[in-house]
Amino acid sequence: MLGPATAGWSDYVGTAAAEDAVATLGSPSLYELAGVDRERWTILGIDIAVDRTTEVTVYAFDRQRHNLVSVEEIERLGWESGQIPVTAFPVADAHVEAFVEDAFKRLSVRLVARPVRDQALVVED
Template sequence: MTEHQVLGPATAGWSDYVGTAAAEDAVATLGSPSLYELAGVDRERWTILGVDIAVDESTAVTVYAFDRTTHGVVSVEEIERLGWDSGQIPVTAFAVDDAHVEAFVEDAFKRLTVRLVSRAVRDQALVVQE
């Protein structure tokens, strides 16, 4: 029997701080690698649907991609519909080679924002005062 892992919220040891992240795709420019090239994933076959960036003693990146060829799906809308209809979207994990992690983190996104708050107050409104 194959073991399946459901991707959920990020965790880290005690998870003293929890939060959210948001990113914008980098604009592909001539001469610079795309997200797929940085991750070493074939764009003709796969659609990247998720990214993990883990910073510990070193930085590791894993991308999660859907195999359009195996499932006979072409568009992101069809992938989304598959998820709603079946209750899940099967993805494959691709670890970004250590030699390419730094370039991935620097070049994959135009903007990357991470917000962490203390777990004890995660459901409270934090208001910045001037």
């Protein structure tokens, strides 16, 4: 089961948000970058892990196997069964840099020290 991101001691925890890159002629789509067939799969999750190297794993739902077409049907499956089965697609090392640079228009990660993760941090002038 995929849960929150963790890293060793997880001294810092947080959130992330991303916006799909705008598809432009001649540039690869998220599916092309990950090597996932858009006609069969729907990408539902992405892990980006930085250690000594950067690793990317994409998690996708097999619409063909489960005979579902829309994201709404996949969402309903999750609510009704309590889970959504996905397959992990590791992005090849040679394509990781391009994936991270080209997959998103914007990518934001915010980490805070674990002991104060539920506190309001207010930026002062």
